[in-house]
Amino acid sequence: MESRAASSAIDPAANSGAELIDQLGTVLYIGGAAIFVVVMILAIYGVYGKGRAISARRWLIGGGLVFPAVTLTALMIYSLAVGNGLAAIGTSNALQLFLDCFGLGSTENTRAVPDGVLRIHVIGKQWWWEVRYEQPGSAERIVLANEIRLPTNQAVELVLSSSDVIHSFWAPSLAGKVDMIPGRTTRLRLQTSQEGTFRAMCAEYCGGQHALMALYVVTEDPNEFNTWLTRQSQPITAPTDSFLKLGQDAFFKGGCQSCHTIRGTPANGTVGPDLTHVGSRKSLAAGALDNHIGTTAGWIAGPQEVKPGNKMPEASVYTGTELRALSAWLGSLQ
Amino acid sequence: MPAGKIANRHKALFIATGAVVLVVIGATAGVVLLLSGAFSTAATKQHFRITYRILEQGLKYSVASNADDIVVPDLDRVADIDVGHACYREHCLQCHGAPGVAREPLGRGQLPSPSSLAESARDWPAAHLFYVTQQGVRMSGMPAWEYRISEQGLWATVAFLKAMPRMTADEYKRFASSNTHAQCPRPTTAGEYSTERAQIMLRQYACDNCHIIAGMVGPITHIGPSLVDWRERKYIAGVLPNTRENLVRWIVDPQGVSPHTLMPDLEVIEPHAEQMARYLMAAGE
């Protein structure tokens, strides 16, 4: 099940921002360890070794001034380069951006994002994620929730914001954290060559269910991705199976349309996640549950047990059969 | 110190120790008796005479004390003997018999044996008869009829009980064969709600025989689901959303809600079901 999805900063996806960070980390760990060992040897030698006159000044200036200055300067340049590398994913003017850090770039606005980068708007809400894909040549965005899919080997920019409190987007295997601040827009660039399922989570305490605010980021072959995105943009078709029809009717009987949108039906509520293709997602309730008929039924019938205090009310209105039908219908919305 | 004072203190200690030892011996004997199963619970073996007298007299004292505040209405005016007989025939005849009519096998193997009412119905005050019929007698085969016969029906039964000892066998037979239309009235209302009354109802309908219910002393049973904290459950019988109305509906007609369910139809009247449902949804708050 999806609980095995990679979410480790020390197990980054290939050729991703997290890999750059991990490499920087490795350099720091190894370098720091080496310096630590040398200093410890010197300290032990200083205590137990045979006394020998040394040139204090050489050691002080060499070890205390020159060595740190050199290594720290090198580290600074390296870490700035890493930061720049993260910010420059998908741009062709990385060098310009880098030189900008030192005021050596041109005066033109080198931060302009070139076309061709896939841009996805992610809005943090208590305690779920609204996701809107920009489409080239159209002002309309493809709306979904609680899942992000990306094509491999293509730069993607997440445009992050929040509609209530501060959240933070963190996919440890893909990149570092970026806060999502109400009233502001922040950006995070992602790219990787590795196909897989990665788990992202909220990294800024945002209320009672912060721990259960997560989502899956799925990277796949560009063709598969395009197929998926096209399907996500389409409305659903009416069910022909009578059991699924019962489920669709149950959706409206329970008043779910007042909070949820399902394109292809009259439901257009915006308080809760868009459910148009909820059956295709790898999780429910923002990463809190796997997605199958059992968990769907359990979530609908008892959301306050799964995520106490979340904004989905308990609906004590469905008979047993209606609950199953509704769960089956939602699962059929692939 | 004077010799007398020392002796008194020793005496007191001796008596106290002796008392404690006796208590311990008595308790141990009781436990041994209980665990060994030496005390017979068989209905075939008769009591010791002293036990029998204590139980019999104890019943009379208890009934007298508890039935004290029952106000007896003018039975001649308000109680219909035909109705009373209908109740007697439906509910009492099986164990108590009637003039010239044997009790059914159900009433023949019991200890205590259900009394042939010729004497007690004649001798006991009406208030006492009403009390025993309404409240039953624990640890005997006499059920409580409070929730199955209306109060009017109970008084009618008492009136019949008062008349019955004066009938010959033939008179009773004629009476019974001509009394074909009277019905024993069931309760139609439930009175004011209280947790105590709701618990009585739950016991009277034998709910605690299959379900563990909060606040009630009864068997630890797993036949039906535990009803403790029932308020938190989302579904009744996996079929209906758990609301008070649906719970009432379920109690009154389980088979209608979920065919083939093992929960039987206990002929619960709706006012009783409402109070029991209220209790179950509230318990634990």
Add this chain to the structure above:
Amino acid sequence: MVMLAGCAGDGESLPRVSGGDAERGRVVLDRYQCGVCHVIPGVPSAFGKVGPALDQYAQRPYLAGKFPNEPETLVRWILDAPSMAPQTAMPAIAMSHQDARDAAAYLYTSD
């Protein structure tokens, strides 16, 4: 391995699921997130109130209020409850037969 619950009564043996591994069953119940609807002792995050609690399951004479509580019946119920009780809220769970046996075996050992 069936651990006898303390109050098994007069030593009658508890139900056994042939071919079911209770320890694997606990993992199965966790993996399929049965706890979304049921309280199950020993399974993490199993605190749902949609369905009945599944503690002391071996001591219950009846399953789902309709059937005798027997191992094969429980396995069938786990796999396809609606086929046995058409109005039930419990859906058919797409798991392997072995998984269902293991889950049933665990339920019969739970306190």
